[in-house]
Amino acid sequence: MSTATAVHGRVPMGRRNQQFIESLAGIGFATPALILLILTNLAPLVVLGVLSFTNYELGAVAFNSVGLKNFAAAMQDPVIRRSLGNTLLYVAIVVPAGVFLAMLIAILVHRRTKSRSFYEVIYFLPVTTTLIAMATMWQFLLHPRLGPINAFLVSLGFERVPFLSEPRLVIPTLAAIGVWQLIGFNMVLFLAGLSAIPRELYEAADVDGASHPVDRFLKVTWPMLGPTTMFVTITTFITAFKVFDTVAVLTHGGPMGSSETLLYAVYLEGFQYFHLSYAATLTLIFLAFTLVFSVAQTFFLDRRVHY
Amino acid sequence: MTTSLSPGRHRVRRDWLSLLLSHAVLLTGAVFMLLPLVFMIVSSIKPPAEIFEATFSLWPRNFYGVQNFQSALTTAPLFRFLVNGAIVCGGILVVQLLVAIPCAYALAKLNFPGKRLLFALVVLGLCIPVQAPALPLYIAFAQLGVLNTYFSMMAPFFLSVFAIFLLRQFFKSYPDEIIQAARLDGVGELEIVWRIVVPSAWPAIAAFAVFSVVAHWNDLYWPLIVISDPKLATPPLGMMFFADSEVGSNYGALSAGATIITAPLVIAFLLARRRFIAGITMTGIK
Numbered sequence: 001m002s003t004a005t006a007v008h009g010r011v012p013m014g015r016r017n018q019q020f021i022e023s024l025a026g027i028g029f030a031t032p033a034l035i036l037l038i039l040t041n042l043a044p045l046v047v048l049g050v051l052s053f054t055n056y057e058l059g060a061v062a063f064n065s066v067g068l069k070n071f072a073a074a075m076q077d078p079v080i081r082r083s084l085g086n087t088l089l090y091v092a093i094v095v096p097a098g099v100f101l102a103m104l105i106a107i108l109v110h111r112r113t114k115s116r117s118f119y120e121v122i123y124f125l126p127v128t129t130t131l132i133a134m135a136t137m138w139q140f141l142l143h144p145r146l147g148p149i150n151a152f153l154v155s156l157g158f159e160r161v162p163f164l165s166e167p168r169l170v171i172p173t174l175a176a177i178g179v180w181q182l183i184g185f186n187m188v189l190f191l192a193g194l195s196a197i198p199r200e201l202y203e204a205a206d207v208d209g210a211s212h213p214v215d216r217f218l219k220v221t222w223p224m225l226g227p228t229t230m231f232v233t234i235t236t237f238i239t240a241f242k243v244f245d246t247v248a249v250l251t252h253g254g255p256m257g258s259s260e261t262l263l264y265a266v267y268l269e270g271f272q273y274f275h276l277s278y279a280a281t282l283t284l285i286f287l288a289f290t291l292v293f294s295v296a297q298t299f300f301l302d303r304r305v306h307y
Numbered sequence: 308m309t310t311s312l313s314p315g316r317h318r319v320r321r322d323w324l325s326l327l328l329s330h331a332v333l334l335t336g337a338v339f340m341l342l343p344l345v346f347m348i349v350s351s352i353k354p355p356a357e358i359f360e361a362t363f364s365l366w367p368r369n370f371y372g373v374q375n376f377q378s379a380l381t382t383a384p385l386f387r388f389l390v391n392g393a394i395v396c397g398g399i400l401v402v403q404l405l406v407a408i409p410c411a412y413a414l415a416k417l418n419f420p421g422k423r424l425l426f427a428l429v430v431l432g433l434c435i436p437v438q439a440p441a442l443p444l445y446i447a448f449a450q451l452g453v454l455n456t457y458f459s460m461m462a463p464f465f466l467s468v469f470a471i472f473l474l475r476q477f478f479k480s481y482p483d484e485i486i487q488a489a490r491l492d493g494v495g496e497l498e499i500v501w502r503i504v505v506p507s508a509w510p511a512i513a514a515f516a517v518f519s520v521v522a523h524w525n526d527l528y529w530p531l532i533v534i535s536d537p538k539l540a541t542p543p544l545g546m547m548f549f550a551d552s553e554v555g556s557n558y559g560a561l562s563a564g565a566t567i568i569t570a571p572l573v574i575a576f577l578l579a580r581r582r583f584i585a586g587i588t589m590t591g592i593k
Contacts, residue, residue: 018490019418025496026419029409034425036406036466041432044440044447051443105336108329115330121580122337125344128576128583130525132543133565136550137343140350140558146359148346180340185587192588213325242436245527249547263438263528270442271532279442287439294434301433301472 051280063277070281080282082257083265086171087241090261093175094182094240099233101179102186107221109187110194120191124184131181135249138177139164164250167258174246174259182239186232193228197221231300237293262286347569350562351375358558375563382552382560385567387538388545392571395460395530395541396523400516403467408512411474412500416486426475432468438528445532459533460541464523470515473590477511478504510585517586524572542568 052070056063074080109119126134141149142163150160163173201220205211210219244263247253253260253268266286270279349365350358352372357364379385413419414426440463448459481504489499505512527543534540537548546568550561576583 021496022417023419026413026417026422029413029417029496029500030419030421030425032406033410033466033471034428037428037432037468040444040463040466041435041440041468042428044443045435047443047446048439101336105333108333111329112333115333117580119333119337120584121577122340124584125573125576126340127587128521128572129344129569130543130546130565130572132527132546132550133347133569134343136546136561136565137347137350140358140562141343141346143359148359148363151363180343184340188584188587238436242438245543248527248531249550266438266442267528267532271445276442276446283439283442287436290436291434294436298430298433302430 048280048283051277052284054277056277057274066277070278071285073278074281074285079257079260080262080265080285083260083262084285086259087243087261087263089171090175090178090243091237091240093172094178094243095233095236097175097179098182098186098236098240099229102183102232103190103225103229105183106187106190106194107217110191120188123187126181127184131245132249134181135177135246139250142173165255167255170251170255170259174243174250177246178240178243182236186236189232189235190225190228193225194221197224227300227303231297234293234297234300238290238297241290241293262289344569347562347565350558351566353559355557355559358562371559372563375559376567378557378560379549379563379567383545383549383564384538385545385549385564388540388542388568389571391457391539391545392524392542394457396520398457398461399464399523400519402461402465403470403519404512404515406465407467407470407474408505409497409500411471412478412504414471414475415478416481416483416504417496429468429471432466433472437463441529441532448533454533455536455539457539460530460539463529467515467519469590470519473515474508474511477508481507511589513582514586514589517583518590521572521583 053065053067054063055066055069105119105123109116109123112119141147144150144160144162144165149163154160161169163169197220201224202216205216205219208219210216242263243261244267247259247261247264248267251259253264262282263286266279266282269275269282345365349367352370352375353367354369354371354374357367357369357371410425414422414429444463445454448454448462453459485503486499489503494503524541525543526541527547530541530544531547534544537545540548546565549564
């Protein structure tokens with residue numbers, strides 16, 4: 001900074017020169033990023049906003065403003081209402097299960113010494129797998145007649161469960177796959193949070209008579225893990241709200257629309273039916289839901305990422 | 308790590324019990340986590356008749372791996388998908404770093420007009436999910452006639468606001484004195500960035516690289532939108548084409564295909580486990 005220049009005893013002329021070079025370099029370094037930011041992010045958002053008030057379709061020469069008609073249509077569209085409901089149900093399962101199971105696993109793994117890396121690898125593996133390939137495997141495993149999971153249930157004396165073809169079960173089943181995919185990711189974040197808890201706190205709690213694992217958890221782990229838990233919850237919410245891959249591969253929104261989700265509806269309207277202005281409206285609705293959480297996530301990132 | 312307080316006998320027994328319980332929970336979970344992976348590998352070497360037998364076995368009676376992998380590789384250009392994935396991920400990462408590093412350095416260490424505004428825009432960009440600009444970008448690419456190209460798959464991700472954000476934080480802690488000393492020695496700003504500051508930021512760059520490659524290798528949404536030519540498909544899209552095709556009902560071949568598609572990133576993870584986990588811990592966002 002300029003104070004450092006002063007320390008080195010440069011004359012004001014040199015400092016002004018330095019300031020000029022800095023400005024020039026700064027602008028030069030930032031310009032490519034700024035141009036790309038405008039082209040790939042900001043301009044598209046403006047276009048999205050404009051589109052949502054028109055009746056534009058791909059290839060159309062002329063289009064008109066239709067005011068809030070698209071938004072009104074979306075509110076009354078049974079597909080959109082159902083998609084939103086399904087998405088929220090999915091989120092309502094994935095967020096608590098994905099956060100608390102990951103926390104439990106992390107606490108158990110954290111205390112292991114010899115087997116720690118063994119469990120770390122196993123639980124993290126699904127994060128690195130291609131979800132599409134794994135979803136196909138889940139489809140085999142869950143097959144109502146042929147799948148090993150149903151064979152196992154039958155051997156235990158239960159009835160066969162049509163996991164992906166029964167409307168009431170399809171979202172919970174997709175949610176279970178979603179939890180499977182992200183639990184290792186959340187576990188790693190919790191493990192980092194657990195490592196940051198000073199050991200003395202546990203020793204102090206022990207001296208205070210809180211030596212039972214449940215006491216230790218309530219008195220030390222849970223409060224100290226608070227910021228991590230918050231961050232993981234927000235990240236999980238955003239991931240869950242964007243559920244798309246498993247729907248697109250396993251169910252195509254079926255049976256009878258019972259697994260249509262918001263992002264899948266956006267995809268169909270925009271890129272399959274080419275109702276572009278309507279899809280733009282749906283994208284804005286999607287954006288509105290995620291925005292609160294992404295703002296919170298950014299706030300946390302700002303506090304978390306420091307060295 | 309129990310304490311200096313007299314460890315009574317009940318306590319020792321409780322420790323044993325909790326150890327046993329921990330492993331029981333963790334192992335049960337581990338079975339759930341490994342289930343599709345194990346099933347995939349086992350099915351890829353079984354003949355069709357054995358895959359769905361009522362009694363699940365880990366090893367086939369008739370080894371059918373050669374046939375399954377052969378039929379997978381002849382029906383879909385699986386290695387082509389992997390190469391496409393590498394081209395797309397590599398291209399995205401290189402441009403992301405080339406653009407983000409100077410910008411992050413400018414935001415961290417240089418005074419220039421518009422700095423605050425730029426940083427505000429970067430933070431705003433962090434709040435926008437990648438699916439939001441997809442529609443206008445698709446329209447633009449369609450008008451430009453660049454759908455079904457590598458460029459269309461990579462371009463929306465050339466700018467990573469996250470990379471700028473992460474690296475800016477990292478660069479900020481770099482000592483000003485060293486930069487100042489380099490300037491006095493007549494080293495240009497560009498050289499300061501790439502020769503002096505970047506080598507010290509290696510952990511953050513590696514962390515971001517892991518984050519970026521995992522995200523784009525496994526991304527289905529955007530390639531599905533801009534690519535219809537199977538020759539350009541990335542691994543997830545290729546897998547989807549493969550599963551939808553007629554061979555999709557040949558479970559042995561499909562499992563073999565899934566194994567090939569999944570292997571590179573899983574192997575990379577197993578080889579560089581610490582890098583991956585450190586990367587995720589540092590970035591912590593999907």
